[in-house]
Amino acid sequence: MNQPLPVSEAFHPQLSVSGLTVRRGERLLFADLQFELRPGGVLLLRGPNGVGKSTLLLALAGIVRPDAGTIAGAERTELHLLNYQSGLKGRLTVSENLKFWQAMNGANGLTVAAALDAVGIGGLGVLEAGYLSSGQLRRLALARLLVSARPIWLLDEPSAALDAEGEALLGRLIDAHRGRGGIAVVATHHDLPLTDQAGVETLILGGAA
C-alpha cells in the first residue's frame, strides 16, 4: 500500500484563470478571479459552505459556464473531477466500475489491480460496489484518477469519509501526482498532509477574497 506509484511520462500542464466571474441564478458567487498554476502546483480552495468552491471546480471542469473570464489549459480530456457524486454503480463489482472508467477515460495509467492496491482496497475487486462503505467508495473513486493518467485533478472535499490512514493516502497520491508535474485544485476544509508545502497556494473565497 505504501509502495511508490510508478512514474510514467511527466505532465506539463499549465492552468491559468483570469477575470473569472460565475453566477448561480441571480447570485454572484465570485468575480474577477485570477490565478495560475504551473506543473506541480496545488491550489487549495477555502471558505465557508456555499461560497462557491464546488462551483469554481465545476467551472474549471467545463460543466458550469462562467459569466465572464477565461480558463486556459483545462482541456476536457486532460482533467479528472472528483466530487461527492462518485459515478460508481452499486450493481457492478469494484473492478468492473474501475475498468469502465478506464475504458472511458483512457488506459494510460495504472492497471485496475494496481490502482485498487494503491488505494488500499486491493482485496475487494470482485465485490459489488454497493456493499462498500462510504470510505471505501471514496477510495474507489480515487482509484479512478489513477487508472487514467491526466495532468489536472479537480478535487472537491476529497478527504470526506476517509479515515486518518485514508487522508495520509490522499496526501501521498497528490504528492505523487505533483511529482509527475500534475496540477491539483482542491476544495477542502482540512489541511492536506502534503510533504512539500512549497508550490501550495491557498485561495480563500467569500468575504476575504
Added chain:
Amino acid sequence: MSAFRALIGRDLKLAFRAGGEALTLVLFFVMVAVIVPFAIGPDRPQLTRLAPGIVWIAAFLSMLLGLDRLFRNDDEDGSLTLLRHAGLPLEAVVAAKVIAHWLMTALPLLLATPVLALLLSMSWAQWGQTVLALLIGTPALVSFGALGAAVTVGLRRGGLIAPVLILPLSIPIMIFGVGMMDPLAGSGATLFLIALSLVVTAFSPFAAALALRVAGE
C-alpha cells in the same frame, strides 16, 4: 471505439443485473394485446384489420414507460457529469446509450411479436411486415425518447413530462409505421418511415447532448 463498446456493455450489464425491467416492458406490450380482443370482441377479421394499430400502440406505450431510465440513473450518481470528461464526445456517449437502450427495450418487444401475432390473428405475412415496421420505426422512437429524457433529466417529475413532450414528435412514426403494414399501401410509407428513422437517429444524439450540457449547469 472500445470506450463506445464499454459504455454499451456497462448499460446492458446494469440492465441485466437490475433484472426484470426489460421483462416488465415486454409484459406490458403483451398485456395490451391480450386485453384488446376482450375489449372489441372476438371478431377475427376485425381484429386482423386492427392488428397493426394495436401493435404500434402497445409498442409506443411500453417504449414510453422505459424512457425515464435512459439518463436519470447516470445523472443521479454523477456518471453523466464525469462522462463529460471521457475520451468520447458527449454526442457519442448519448449515441452509445441510445443503442444500449434500444437493445434493452425495443429488441425484447420484437422478440415478443409472435405472441401478439397469435393473439391478434395476424397472418404470417402480416407478422413479417410488423417486425419490419418495428425494426425500422423503433430506433426513431428511442431517439426521440433520448431527446425527451435529456431535456427533462434535471426535473424531478421528468418521467411524466418527457412522454408528453415527445408524443407529438413521435406521431409521424406511428402514422407511417401503421401505414407500412397496410397490405394495400405502396412502398411510400416504408420509404418515409426509413427516412424519418435515419434522420432522427442521426440528429438526436447532437440535440440530446446539447440538452444534457445545458442541464448540467
